[in-house]
Structure formats: structure tokens, C-alpha cells
Amino acid sequence: MQTxxxxxxxxxxxxxxxxxxxALTLIAFAGGLYLALVEAPQDYQQGExxxxxxxxxxxxxxxxxxYSFMALAHSTAIxxxxxxxxxxxxxxxxxxxxxxxxxxxxxxxxxxxMWGTWWQWGDARLTSMFVLFLLxxxxxxxxxxxxxxxxGARIAAIVAIVGFINVPIVKFSVDWWSTLHQPASVxxxxxxxxxxxxxxxxxAMAVAYGMLFIWLWLIxxxxxxxxxxxxxxxxxxxxxx
Amino acid sequence: xxxxxxxxxxxxxxxxxxxxxxxxxxxxxxxxxxxxxRQLTGLEERQARRRGSVHER
Amino acid sequence: MKTAAALMKRxxxxxxxxxxxxxxxxxxxxxVVVLLPIGLGPDQALLARIAPGALWIxxxxxxxxxxxxxxxxxxxxxxxxxxxxxxxPFEAVILIKATVHWIAAGLPLAVIAxxxxxxxxxxxxxxxxxxxxxxxxxxxxxxxxxxxxxxTVGLRRGGVLVAVLILPLYVPFLVFGVxxxxxxxxxxxxxxxxxxxxxxxxxxxxxxxAAAAALRSHMR
Numbered sequence: 001m002q003t004x005x006x007x008x009x010x011x012x013x014x015x016x017x018x019x020x021x022x023a024l025t026l027i028a029f030a031g032g033l034y035l036a037l038v039e040a041p042q043d044y045q046q047g048e049x050x051x052x053x054x055x056x057x058x059x060x061x062x063x064x065x066x067y068s069f070m071a072l073a074h075s076t077a078i079x080x081x082x083x084x085x086x087x088x089x090x091x092x093x094x095x096x097x098x099x100x101x102x103x104x105x106x107x108x109x110x111x112x113x114m115w116g117t118w119w120q121w122g123d124a125r126l127t128s129m130f131v132l133f134l135l136x137x138x139x140x141x142x143x144x145x146x147x148x149x150x151x152g153a154r155i156a157a158i159v160a161i162v163g164f165i166n167v168p169i170v171k172f173s174v175d176w177w178s179t180l181h182q183p184a185s186v187x188x189x190x191x192x193x194x195x196x197x198x199x200x201x202x203x204a205m206a207v208a209y210g211m212l213f214i215w216l217w218l219i220x221x222x223x224x225x226x227x228x229x230x231x232x233x234x235x236x237x238x239x240x241x
Numbered sequence: 242x243x244x245x246x247x248x249x250x251x252x253x254x255x256x257x258x259x260x261x262x263x264x265x266x267x268x269x270x271x272x273x274x275x276x277x278x279r280q281l282t283g284l285e286e287r288q289a290r291r292r293g294s295v296h297e298r
Numbered sequence: 299m300k301t302a303a304a305l306m307k308r309x310x311x312x313x314x315x316x317x318x319x320x321x322x323x324x325x326x327x328x329x330v331v332v333l334l335p336i337g338l339g340p341d342q343a344l345l346a347r348i349a350p351g352a353l354w355i356x357x358x359x360x361x362x363x364x365x366x367x368x369x370x371x372x373x374x375x376x377x378x379x380x381x382x383x384x385x386x387p388f389e390a391v392i393l394i395k396a397t398v399h400w401i402a403a404g405l406p407l408a409v410i411a412x413x414x415x416x417x418x419x420x421x422x423x424x425x426x427x428x429x430x431x432x433x434x435x436x437x438x439x440x441x442x443x444x445x446x447x448x449x450t451v452g453l454r455r456g457g458v459l460v461a462v463l464i465l466p467l468y469v470p471f472l473v474f475g476v477x478x479x480x481x482x483x484x485x486x487x488x489x490x491x492x493x494x495x496x497x498x499x500x501x502x503x504x505x506x507x508a509a510a511a512a513l514r515s516h517m518r
Contacts, residue, residue: 037242037256048246052255059259098266102259109255113248131466138462145453154515155449158508159463162445165504166467173470173493180483212263216270223270226277233284 005083007225014218021215028208035201043198052110054201058209060103060125063132064167066096066213070139071164074157084225086153089160090143091220095213097136103129124175131170135163149228302386306394313402323360323403324410330356331417342419349420350428350479351472353411357432358439358468361404362460365443368395369451369513379517388514389506392444396505400440408432424479431478431491435471438498441505442467448509451516470497 036054043050070089077085107126108118120126139159146152243249313320334352335345372378382388412420412429420428446464450456474497477490 042243042246047248048243048252049248051242051252055255055259094269095266098262102262105258105262106255109251109258113251127469131469134462134466138459138466141459141462142449145450145455145459151515151518155512158449158512162504162508163463163466166470169497170466170469173473177473177477180477180480180486212267216267219270219274223274223277226274226281230277230280230284233281233288237284237287 007084007228010084011222011225014222018215018218018222021211021218025208025211025215028204028211032201032204032208035204040201041197046114049110049113050198052106053198054205056103056106056110057202058206059099059106060129061206062209062213063096063100063103063129063136066092066099067132067136067160067164067167070096070160074153074160077153078157084221086157087221087224087228088217090153090156091224092213092217093136093139093143095216095220097133097140099209099213100129100133100136104133122174122178124171124178127174128167128171132163132167135159135167139163149231301384302390302394305381305386305391306398309395309398310401313398320364320403320406322364323407326360326363327356327407327411327414330359331414334418345419346421349415349418350424351476352418353415353420353428354432354472354475357404357407357411357436358472360407361399361436361439362443362446362464362468364403365399365440365447366450366456366460368399368444368447370447373451373513373516378513382514382517389510392448392506392509392513393502396441396444396509399444400437404436404440404443405433408436423481427487427491428479431475431494434491434498435475435494438494438501439468439471441498441501442471445505445509445512448512451513 032054036051040051040054042048070092073085073089073092076082077089104126107129111120112118139156142156142159143152146155242252330352334348338344338348369378372381381391384391386394409429409432411432412425415425415428442464445467446460449463450460453459471494474490474493478487478494480487
């Protein structure tokens with residue numbers, strides 16, 4: 001990781017990786033979508049709507065993974081004083097927020113035909129995903145609100161880390177509450193178990209979403225690093241003027 | 242996929258919104274990079290021009 | 299120690315003399331409690347069912363809204379910076395300020411709220427458990443409000459940011475807080491009360507550290 005501390009070296013590495021990441025993303029999506037929409041069979045209970053799982057679950061997984069990545073990156077920035085770690089989190093945030101939004105939107109579209117409602121506050125996973133989405137928005141707003149990047153990084157770090165601790169707490173508390181209210185029913189988003197014929201398309205789409213994140217994150221990192229350079233040059237130019 | 246099954250509309254909507262958001266995200270990210278690259282080359286040119294004019298004296 | 303006590307006394311005096319924290323908090327609280335029956339209609343059974351949740355939400359909002367003054371005065375006149383360099387550790391300073399906010403706003407509301415529950419037809423056997431839960435939880439709530447104030451001090455559009463940052467942190471307090479006064483499942487209420495205590499204690503440890511870090515970055 002110390003090699004990546006140098007922005008120039010990181011840029012050289014990312015420039016080499018970018019075309020591969022882009023190509024792999026497209027291939028993964030091509031394969032995943034084929035499996036999801038053509039190969040995968042209808043579910044005997046849910047019919048065609050089970051296919052929504054292939055865009056919902058990967059989005060949810062990535063929303064959670066990306067936030068964990070952000071909390072880890074900021075912790076690294078604080079503990080190891082790695083200069084690019086804050087930026088890594090900043091570049092990841094819009095991606096994670098989009099995944100969280102998609103998890104909520106596709107979940108809602110899945111829920112309506114399956115349970116009859118667009119939303120259900122009593123479900124722990126829905127509520128904690130909503131909380132996660134709010135945290136993403138708060139995180140992004142923090143970077144927007146603070147003009148100095150150094151200060152913004154510290155405050156954003158607090159939002160990321162405190163939020164990261166909160167998400168499992170929310171999930172646990174709502175879970176506990178809903179089991180009190182509905183002792184008999186078990187609301188599970190994928191049905192009791194995922195059938196093996198559905199597992200392969202799910203994994204393929206998960207890989208595709210993951211590759212998309214890596215690809216767009218590399219682009220975002222490059223953009224953030226260049227943006228810093230631009231800012232430095234503008235400040236230097238203003239100084240000489 | 243059986244396009245005449247019940248509730249297919251939900252499936253289309255789910256994939257549709259996923260495509261819109263993810264493609265939009267990709268476009269936004271790439272545009273962000275292009276903007277920074279353009280700004281950087283602009284500033285570098287201006288700097289080179291300024292240095293050039295100093296040497297001409 | 300003496301410096302810390304002096305700081306606490308001063309802040310308490312300011313809070314109670316100006317009355318702003320408690321005044322804002324109570325004012326907001328009353329607004330919610332009075333408007334709810336008007337908005338929801340006279341269905342007494344409905345009001346009774348939502349009373350614990352509604353009171354908790356009013357408590358959360360009131361404490362959060364009255365918190366923005368905690369640091370702003372000292373931040374603007376520079377005394378906050380002096381406090382970072384004083385003998386009392388800055389984290390302890392924050393703890394003192396949070397405690398003052400609790401004593402001045404959170405705790406009084408936690409005591410008053412269940413009593414005002416009669417305005418929304420709360421069932422009498424819920425009052426005491428609700429009061430206990432609110433007293434225990436209000437410490438954590440005040441601490442989180444302090445964190446919100448610390449993160450957004452001096453920011454222009456801080457209000458929205460505070461809400462988006464702190465509301466997610468309030469969800470567990472709300473869930474366990476309402477559960478602590480319910481009688482759905484025997485034993486659930488006391489389990490919820492203990493969870494609230496654990497949450498407040500966790501906030502007691504985490505908030506001073508996080509808030510200190512936030513304030514230090516604001517003043518760099």
C-alpha cells in the first residue's frame with residue numbers, strides 16, 4: 001500500500017488497469033445479464049419477478065461493501081496517515097450511494113408483486129438499507145459543505161466511521177422489534193433458500209457489479225487526484241498574480 | 242424470459258432503473274475525469290506560456 | 299478537576315439564564331403534542347397506540363433542534379480554541395457540554411414528556427416505563443445531538459446536514475425506547491431498557507472522541 005501513497009505512481013498503475021477494468025466490466029455484464037434474463041428459470045412461486053433478485057441483491061451487497069470500504073479507508077487515513085486513503089473513500093461514495101438507491105428502488109419493485117406493498121418499515125433489512133442511504137447522502141453533503149479538503153476529510157471520516165458502527169445496530173434493533181411484532185412470519189427477501197439454478201446468475205451479476213465499482217472507482221480516483229493538482233496550480237497561479 | 246408472464250412490468254422497471262442509474266453514474270464519473278483533465282492541460286499551457294514569455298526577455 | 303467543575307457551572311448558568319435550550323426544546327415539544335390530536339383526529343384508541351412513539355419522536359426532535367447553540371457561541375468568539383489548549387482534556391470539555399445540554403434540555407423533557415402524554419391519551423400503565431426509558435435514553439440522545447452540533451459548527455447549511463447525520467443514529471434509540479414502554483411480550487420492555495442503557499453508555503464513550511476530532515478539524 002505504501003507504493004500507492006505516491007499519487008503519480010497510483011495514476012500510472014490505474015492508467016494501466018483502466019482499460020482492463022472497463023473491458024472486464026462489459027464482459028461481466030454481458031454474461032451476467034444473459035444468465036439472469038435468458039438462462040435462469042422462472043421461480044415456481046414468484047414467476048418472472050424472481051429475476052429482480054439479480055439486480056437487487058448485488059446492489060445491496062455492494063452498497064454495504066462500499067460503505068465498509070469507506071470506513072476502512074478513513075480509518076487507514078487516520079491511523080497510518082496514508083495520503084490517498086481519504087480520497088479513496090471520497091471516490092467510492094457516489095458509487096455506493098447509487099447502489100444503495102438501486103437496492104431500495106429494486107427492492108420496492110420486487111416487494112410489490114411479492115408482498116403487495118412497496119415498502120415495509122418493520123423489516124430490518126429495508127430500514128437499515130434506508131439508513132445506509134441516508135448516511136451516504138450525509139457523507140456526500142459533508143464533502144460539499146466544507147470547502148477545505150483537509151478539514152472535509154476529517155469530518156467525512158467521522159461520518160463514515162460512526163455511520164459504519166450504526167448500521168448493524170439499526171439492523172439489529174429493527175430486527176428485534178419486528179420479531180416481537182410478527183413472531184410467526186419470516187420475511188426473507190430471497191425466499192427460504194436460494195435455489196442453485198438461481199445462484200449462478202446471482203454470482204455472475206454480483207461480479208459484474210463489483211467490476212463496475214472497481215472500474216468507476218479507478219476513474220473517480222484519477223479525477224480526484226487531478227482535481228487536487230488543478231487546485232494546487234490555481235492557488236499557485238493566484239499567488240503569482 | 243417469458244414476456245407475457247404476470248408482473249413482467251416490475252422486472253422491466255427494475256432492470257430499467259438499474260441501467261439508467263448505472264449508465265448515468267458511469268457517464269458522470271467519466272465526465273468528471275474529462276473536466277479535470279481539460280482544466281489541468283489548460284493550466285499547464287498557461288504556465289508554459291508564462292514561463293516562455295519570461296525567457297524571451 | 300476544579301477547572302472542569304467551574305466550566306460546568308458556567309455553562310449551566312448560561313443555559314438556564316438564557317433559557318434558550320430548554321425553551322426551544324419545550325416549545326417544540328408542546329407544538330408536536332398539541333398538534334398531533336388535531337391532525338390525527340379524535341380517535342382516542344389510535345392516539346393511545348401511537349402515544350409512546352410520538353412522544354419519543356418529539357423528544358428526539360426537540361433535543362436535536364436545541365443543540366445547535368452548544369458550540370456556536372464559543373466557536374465564534376474563539377474561546378473554543380482556548381479550551382483545546384487548557385488543562386482540562388478537550389474530550390472532557392465536550393462531555394461537560396453534552397451533560398449540560400442533557401441537564402438543561404434532555405432530562406427535563408424526558409421527565410415532562412410522559413406526563414404530557416395524557417394530551418395524546420397515553421395509557422396510564424405506560425407512563426412510568428416510558429419515563430424510565432426516556433431518562434436513560436435522553437443521555438445518549440443529548441450526546442448524539444452534541445455530536446451533530448460539533449460536526450456542523452460554523453457550517454452555513456448545517457441544519458439539514460445535522461438531521462441527515464444524526465437521525466440514522468437515533469433509530470436504535472427510537473426502536474428500543476418505544477419497546478421499553480410496550481407490553482407486547484413480557485420481558486421485552488426490560489430488555490429494551492437495558493439496550494437503551496447500553497446505547498447511552500456507548501454514546502458516552504464515543505461521542506467525546508468523535509466530537510473532539512470534528513471540532514479540532516473545524517478550528518485548524
